[in-house]
Amino acid sequence: xxSTVDKALGLLAxxxxxxxxxxxxxxxxxxxxxxxxxxxxLGALCKHGMLEQDSSTKLYRLGAATLRLARNREASFxxxxxxxxxxxxxxxKTGETSHASMIAGNALATIGIVEGTSAIHVTLDAGESLPxxxxxxxxxxxxxxxxxxxxxxxxxxxxxxxxxxxxxxPVLQQMIDLAYVxxxxxxxxxxxxxxxxxxxxxxxxxxHACGAIAIATPAHRMTPNLKQLFGTVVRDAAIEVTRKxxxxxxxxxxxxxxxxxx
Amino acid sequence: xxSTVDKALGLLAxxxxxxxxxxxxxxxxxxxxxxxxxxxxLGALCKHGMLEQDSSTKLYRLGAATLRLARNREASFxxxxxxxxxxxxxxxKTGETSHASMIAGNALATIGIVEGTSAIHVTLDAGESLPxxxxxxxxxxxxxxxxxxxxxxxxxxxxxxxxxxxxxxPVLQQMIDLAYVxxxxxxxxxxxxxxxxxxxxxxxxxxHACGAIAIATPAHRMTPNLKQLFGTVVRDAAIEVTRKxxxxxxxxxxxxxxxxxx
DNA sequence: GCAGGCGGTTCATTATTCACACCTCTGGTT
DNA sequence: AACCAGAGGTGTGAATAATGAACCGCCTGC
Numbered sequence: 001x002x003s004t005v006d007k008a009l010g011l012l013a014x015x016x017x018x019x020x021x022x023x024x025x026x027x028x029x030x031x032x033x034x035x036x037x038x039x040x041x042l043g044a045l046c047k048h049g050m051l052e053q054d055s056s057t058k059l060y061r062l063g064a065a066t067l068r069l070a071r072n073r074e075a076s077f078x079x080x081x082x083x084x085x086x087x088x089x090x091x092x093k094t095g096e097t098s099h100a101s102m103i104a105g106n107a108l109a110t111i112g113i114v115e116g117t118s119a120i121h122v123t124l125d126a127g128e129s130l131p132x133x134x135x136x137x138x139x140x141x142x143x144x145x146x147x148x149x150x151x152x153x154x155x156x157x158x159x160x161x162x163x164x165x166x167x168x169x170p171v172l173q174q175m176i177d178l179a180y181v182x183x184x185x186x187x188x189x190x191x192x193x194x195x196x197x198x199x200x201x202x203x204x205x206x207x208h209a210c211g212a213i214a215i216a217t218p219a220h221r222m223t224p225n226l227k228q229l230f231g232t233v234v235r236d237a238a239i240e241v242t243r244k245x246x247x248x249x250x251x252x253x254x255x256x257x258x259x260x261x262x
Numbered sequence: 263x264x265s266t267v268d269k270a271l272g273l274l275a276x277x278x279x280x281x282x283x284x285x286x287x288x289x290x291x292x293x294x295x296x297x298x299x300x301x302x303x304l305g306a307l308c309k310h311g312m313l314e315q316d317s318s319t320k321l322y323r324l325g326a327a328t329l330r331l332a333r334n335r336e337a338s339f340x341x342x343x344x345x346x347x348x349x350x351x352x353x354x355k356t357g358e359t360s361h362a363s364m365i366a367g368n369a370l371a372t373i374g375i376v377e378g379t380s381a382i383h384v385t386l387d388a389g390e391s392l393p394x395x396x397x398x399x400x401x402x403x404x405x406x407x408x409x410x411x412x413x414x415x416x417x418x419x420x421x422x423x424x425x426x427x428x429x430x431x432p433v434l435q436q437m438i439d440l441a442y443v444x445x446x447x448x449x450x451x452x453x454x455x456x457x458x459x460x461x462x463x464x465x466x467x468x469x470h471a472c473g474a475i476a477i478a479t480p481a482h483r484m485t486p487n488l489k490q491l492f493g494t495v496v497r498d499a500a501i502e503v504t505r506k507x508x509x510x511x512x513x514x515x516x517x518x519x520x521x522x523x524x
Numbered sequence: 525g526c527a528g529g530c531g532g533t534t535c536a537t538t539a540t541t542c543a544c545a546c547c548t549c550t551g552g553t554t
Numbered sequence: 555a556a557c558c559a560g561a562g563g564t565g566t567g568a569a570t571a572a573t574g575a576a577c578c579g580c581c582t583g584c
Contacts, residue, residue: 020337
């Protein structure tokens, strides 16, 4: 069920923007594992530069190898930089924070954020791992992923983040079905309070979702009109990204799109 | 000696710019491990998004989590972007390819490259993991690292990359000592043929080297004058980076520096 | 000086990984 | 068409590596 490698990699998820440095005991506590175990894992992670240890405070933080790997990936499959441009346009159009993420295992990895220009706008954690079931981006992806993967995702224990987080698999399936029809997913404060999300899927060359483009707005600001408008803008941005990746949205997606002109 | 986590992370090193996608069998062959073992490790790596698998070719490549982790690290400890500026200046001054790397476990992680402007200049692999003993950057780091770590490094089996790679620990120790005195390390085609490297250490807040700035030039172009000139320029760039990181080169380094003025 | 936190280590128990075999599928050759 | 070679992936006893409680030395704040 959970290999050692699995647990070790899981440790990396605890290093967030808000907690960039962690100690051995704290990490062990969070991971629910023994100190000795965690210590050995941390040793391995440090050895490969995924983490590094401050020699004075003894705290661990993400290491230089993470930069190397990202550079490496960008060199072979440039995405982040291209995305940046699309997000900039998106934020310019809407004034709201825009945001791109890609499927990374069993979660979404944020790969780009452009902060909104309004005086009040959503601020997102740069390197957070987002849950599928509680975010608009996640639902948008699930709506265009192979059904068996969706079933697998929904069969897990679904964490609750706010009072409004939906954790019932059947209800989520309905939301996914709706997102499939609308080609847009919405989330109303299901991950963070006061944040409303609107997301559209980005497709890979296999015709399935490989990520999502999203707009995050203060929930109180949303109106039906805005939802409609932002939905269209986000959808267009996602289609643009898909094409720039060298892929093409599936017919079932495009045929319903009245603005299909290149 | 080598934990499972260790081996699994080692797999990531095989994904280079020249080989961005690898299959199961090939990875198993390179890692010298069994297919079943590698398959399980790949599964774990995929689960966390460190790798992803092309659904049609079944090949593996670096995943989106690498981007997330790098973003995360940059958000907490911004280095890459600052480095970029310094490297640009360095290349503008010299016309040659400049390059920054950080200690990442038992190797150096490339975190920045700016290609030279000369018609003929060195081109480096973006995300390669560099060996300490065969690169100028590595020697520069070793010269200002805790002696016991140096001993540990040199006690390993040292790979040979070109006919001129030095693999004898005592000789390397001499080169390290020389680099300590000169505050600059040179490498003459010890890692790649026809490439001459000049590197200076970047210091962390603990007073030890945490990385290096380097210039890579075509070997045939080097002259004693250029070596002298480039050495000074690289050293100044490295000191600048050290200070921008909020650290300070140790007295033993600066006191020998005639251009110590801020 | 003592209690409680920390990072780190040790060692017998135990669960995991390992290596080899095998299966299926694809793609090229005869 | 038959065939073979290599691909990715999956089971199974034997061996190895992970585990976790106790423990150590260190530091900070009572």
